[in-house]
Amino acid sequence: xxxxxxxxxxxxxxxxxxxxxxxxxxxxxxxxxxxxxxxxxxxxxxxxxxxxxxxxxxxxxxxxxxxxxxxxxxxxxxxxxxxxxxxxxxxxxxxxxxxxxxxxxxxxxxxxxxxxxxxxxxxxxxxxxxxxxxxxxxxxxxxxxxxxxxxxxxxxxxxxxxxxxxxxxxxxxxxxxxxxxxxxxxxxxxxxxxxxxxxxxxxxxxxxxxxxxxxxxxxxxxxxxxxxxxxxxxxxxxxxxxxxxxxxxxxxx
Numbered sequence: 038x039x040x041x042x043x044x045x046x047x048x049x050x051x052x053x054x055x056x057x058x059x060x061x062x063x064x065x066x067x068x069x070x071x072x073x074x075x076x077x078x079x080x081x082x083x084x085x086x087x088x089x090x091x092x093x094x095x096x097x098x099x100x101x102x103x104x105x106x107x108x109x110x111x112x113x114x115x116x117x118x119x120x121x122x123x124x125x126x127x128x129x130x131x132x133x134x135x136x137x138x139x140x141x142x143x144x145x146x147x148x149x150x151x152x153x154x155x156x157x158x159x160x161x162x163x164x165x166x167x168x169x170x171x172x173x174x175x176x177x178x179x180x181x182x183x184x185x186x187x188x189x190x191x192x193x194x195x196x197x198x199x200x201x202x203x204x205x206x207x208x209x210x211x212x213x214x215x216x217x218x219x220x221x222x223x224x225x226x227x228x229x230x231x232x233x234x235x236x237x238x239x240x241x242x243x244x245x246x247x248x249x250x251x252x253x254x255x256x257x258x259x260x261x262x263x264x265x266x267x268x269x270x271x272x273x274x275x276x277x278x279x280x281x282x283x284x285x286x287x288x289x290x
Contacts, residue, residue, distance in 0.1 A: 075190045078230055080223050081197045084132075085212050086166070089159065091129040092220060093152045093196060097172055097264070098127070098138035098145075099224050100194050103231040104174060105139050105259040106250070111243040122257055133217035136224065141257040148264075155266040159200060162268045166200030170266040176238045177248040177261065186248075188261075191236055194227075 107120030
């Protein structure tokens with residue numbers, strides 16, 4: 038499994054269709070512990086190879102938009118103000134879809150790096166183009182010396198990806214539209230989950246802020262998170278079958 042650590046911002050946003058027309062690998066992030074109840078959500082997408090990066094970025098950015106805040110400015114212990122979080126619309130090149138992300142180049146670069154690694158691993162796997170990526174939010178629990186801090190996950194988003202091979206430009210155009218529609222459904226699902234009144238770490242004091250948020254970014258403050266991915270041949274083919282049926286039914290019209 039490959040992992041990358043960081044944090045995620047809190048906010049609210051939405052995405053819309055574009056108008057118009059398992060072998061273990063290296064560890065990059067901190068290890069996570071287990072303790073409190075961890076909420077888990079699973080999404081499945083079937084995409085053409087050139088759509089992998091955009092589809093994953095749309096999902097990850099949507100989740101992080103809702104799990105990020107502006108930077109905390111402490112006046113004294115227990116008293117603070119929160120900066121604003123800028124947003125921007127991103128038009129996909131290979132999917133009829135536009136999503137909203139936090140306006141943070143640092144966060145975007147971090148996501149693009151791990152998504153690019155996943156895309157390369159999928160391409161080089163020599164298998165059926167099956168894989169999954171997980172975005173895990175966690176908080177740190179301080180441990181006494183000489184033990185390291187414990188990382189306790191409280192929410193995990195897993196995106197299962199299957200890459201389909203298309204034969205004609207007509208199929209690619211249909212896939213471009215259908216994937217956009219499916220991504221819109223996924224984003225609505227994400228927003229519905231975010232609007233539930235479920236567990237979030239309590240706002241920390243200044244001395245504990247690094248146990249809950251990633252304070253390393255200059256323009257945004259996401260909850261602590263890490264991203265891992267896996268290339269596997271055991272995800273099943275239900276999503277791919279659905280996508281092929283959608284394309285076939287559209288061609289028959």
